[in-house]
Amino acid sequence: MWVSCPQTALLKAVQIVGRGISARTTMPILGYVLMETQKDGIKLTATDLELAMQVEVAAEVKQGGQLTLPARILSEIVGNLPAAIVEIKAPEGSTQAEISCESSHFEILGLPATDFPALPRTDGDAVGEIDADVMRMMINQTIFAVSPDETRPFLTGVYAVLDGAEAKFVATDGGRLALRKAQLPQAARQKIGVIVPAKAMQELARALAGVEGAVQLRMADNQLVFTVPGLRVYSRLISRQFPNYQQVIPQEFKQRIRVQTERLLRAVRRASITARDSANVVRLRAEGKKLTLTSNTPEVGKAREEVEVAAEGEPIEAAFNARYLMDCLNNIEADELFLELTGPLSPGAIRPAHHSDYVYVLAPVRVYS
Incomplete structure (x- = not known):
């Protein structure tokens, strides 16, 4: 050589x-x-x-x-x-x-x-293709919701679905769920629903930074192969059944709050300072044009901040994990979003204000006044 x-x-x-x-x-x-x-x-x-x-x-x-x-x-x-x-x-x-x-x-x-171990053949069954930049965004907007709990392996990866002209990436750890959809440039050649380990998705997203063109997906020997010119990523699949995520996503709401993403992110970040020693809980209550965020740790202190919003429906006070909120707000890539609530003890949903390709569902935290 x-x-x-x-x-x-x-x-x-x-x-x-x-x-x-x-x-x-x-x-x-x-x-x-x-x-x-x-x-x-x-x-x-x-x-x-x-x-x-x-x-x-x-x-x-x-x-x-x-x-x-x-x-x-x-x-x-x-x-x-x-x-x-x-x-x-x-x-x-x-x-x-x-x-x-x-x-x-x-x-x-x-x-x-x-x-050196032999890799699966690269001429496996063609599945479809996704634009590299779109795939990277789909991974980044879901992977933070993957569970690190190895005792539940079916939650330790991103559930990738290609069906017809649509692709879906889903991740959940039981306390939250992230779903990102995208339209495919061409209909998938076969329908798949597979769980790809988080590490593989993470490294794929990093490797796709700055890459243009389409990512080709193929199935070979219980592995999913991602290919772009000059790069190929092989990932073994998690052979388990992914939970029925559709039933977790709220289909209606009693209050919907429209707010600027960056403004809400900054407010949650500040409120979390006095929430770190109390399960990282931040309370939210919106009424009219004002969303109030509060946090309180008796041994540390308390925080209160108001954010200008547009709220419709009956006022609801709900508490959420601040880190879970910030994970979504840091990755949603939307200037404005909707926060939808159905009750203080019901899951909340966050969606971009201008498209319906993404939804983030998070369980509330029970608090006692």
């Missing part, structure tokens, strides 16, 4: 695939990056057996081949090289590679490339 490529492109690729490596593994090869030559470049792959990241880098290939190198060492070396051409050489059949860039030279030991 003998290739050369720009340090900046190689570093970006190494950093992306490195996110697919787990710090806790009993298989040494899972701490290594597989490098394979292609016609006009090299392909880097890393996996923890649940998630695999694969990036293609344009390079001059003088001799074909494949090798593995330790991910941490490779990242440190490439990250500290100057922004110049990096050359990687390894004799055929050898596990030792030479990395050179200007006056810097390294000799690094790898493991046999044949030890």
